[in-house]
Amino acid sequence: MALISIFRVQDASSTFRNYLKEITDEINNKSNDYILNVNKSEFKQYIENKYDFTPLTVYSEQATVKFIGKRKIKKEQHGTEYESETYRFELSVPYVGSYFLFFLSPSTRLMHHPNVNVPSLDSGNLTAEFELYEQNEQQFEYNKNDLLKGITGNVTNINNDLQKFKAEIVSTFENTFERKKEKVLSENSFFEKLNIHINKKTDTIFKVPIASKRIIPEPIVDKKTTKKYTETPAMDDAFYSDIIEVIYTFFKSVEKKPSIFKNKDEEGLRDYVLPTLEIRYDNSTVTGETFNKNGKTDILIKYKDGTNLFVAECKYWKGEGILHDTINQLFDRYLTWRDSKVSIIFFVSNKEFSKVLKTMQESIPKHEYFVRENGSNGESSFSYIFHFPTDKEKFIYAEIMAFHFPE
Known part of the structure; x- marks a missing residue:
């Protein structure tokens, strides 16, 4: 579990651009025979599955708060220093979705980034602490709700960025694959005109790798x-x-x-x-x-x-x-x-x-x-x-x- 300043560790736009570059490089690094003989639909599905991150859902209505202890602090009033006790609480909020999205800063965002413990799992509970300096029920509710707002405020924004990225995966694949295929066909045509032998193994079967996913099979x-x-x-x-x-x-x-x-x-x-x-x-x-x-x-x-x-x-x-x-x-x-x-x-x-x-x-x-x-x-x-x-x-x-x- 990592304590992070939520939705601000790294830029979402640059992260997703890097993933799109990975997709482009993976396609361009395939052999000519692979591009000509692979099942395009299966190859495309493999790429989509590989980067199929799950949008975040935070169940704020199921949030719970527990008291975790007191802390002594030094305060000063009218030039006199004295000790005071604070009350520490832990907010726990269930969530599902690709946890790494909490690390990304959305392209449009609310400037509220509380420190939150995020488990390295795609479901679980986010936890964050807040402190009360006096026995004040209204202040307790305000602090709790402000923390919840910081946790949930950018969920929609990062999910919107994710949806745009998923659309870009499709267009990136289509454009890169077709450019690569056209280049291969053009080169083959050129060499044939020069009467240079091209190895045409059209019966070669190229297996598309399988991106690991938890899939329920057909009954x-x-x-x-x-x-x-x-x-x-x-x-x-x-x-x-x-x-x-x-x-x-x-x-x-x-x-x-x-x-x-x-x-x-x-x-x-x-x-x-x-x-x-x-x-x-x-x-x-x-x-x-x-x-x-x-x-x-x-x-x-x-x-x-x-x-x-x-x-x-x-x-x-x-x-x-x-x-x-x-x-x-x-x-x-x-x-x-x-x-x-x-x-x-x-x-x-x-x-x-x-x-x-x-x-x-x-x-x-x-x-x-x-x-x-x-x-x-x-x-x-x-x-x-x-x-x-x-x-x-x-x-x-x-x-x-x-x-x-x-x-």
Whole structure:
């Protein structure tokens, strides 16, 4: 995490110009054969993916403030020096988007650049401190809102610059590629007129490199089911594991931040993880409180064609009874036959967290839909296989997680 004067470390215009020069150089440095034989559309898509930065979204309405301590300072009044105490606070604001954009100074900007801690991730929480010199509620609100204004004030400006840059990527590619191709064709024509042999390997296949992105693939056939005649759209196991890891890691982090989970209900806690899931995967939409079958699911990830990929339900732990009730609610009311990857997330306020985990592990195999255990993904994240309520040959992969948010 870096403490920076936000939106002023380096110039956005020059940064984006340097990226455009990189694109130009990459195209011009390709061999003549490559330019003549490569699939232009694929090459263009590769370039766009390589520089596909995500615009910033700062969730100021979810900002939290916590008291972090006092500080003694020396003051002077009427020639007399004395000590006074100040009150120090930390503002925390969730965000998603390419974090490096916080380092850039937009072409049009507000001249308000507070010092902010920015994590080296494309989602998380920005943190910044402010200080109060007296017990004054109005001054507290003013300082907090002024800091929020400094954090959010240039978000739209830098996103506008980013959109212009993305448009320039397309025009830069088109112009550079066509100029390079025309030059190659012109040279080939010249040498042919001189009766100088040109090596024409038109059957050469040039593979376009793949820019690394988190992409949900096309739904695959679920081969776990014993019904060979069915083709069930399902999420790839690797992406299911990634979603489970993201949720588990996210809420483990929240466990360390009482200012986030204190006095929050299931919906309030769920809303904190949605932005992280929204930006992590291409070709998908992530929603909360969405109708599916006969009820509303807490978290629903859909493929771009509308296929359900992942369903999750969030609950506060209220004893062993809530466990079976939640499984019944999820499986009987929310799941369709084509839903195969699910999770139940419990928020536990009990002091004896280990006792709750033991109760969960002992109780789950007693459920009527239970098939078998399927390993674990952490101290409080357990994998199971259940069957669909009306079809014992249709398997449902369920991750049951618990997180400790003591009162």
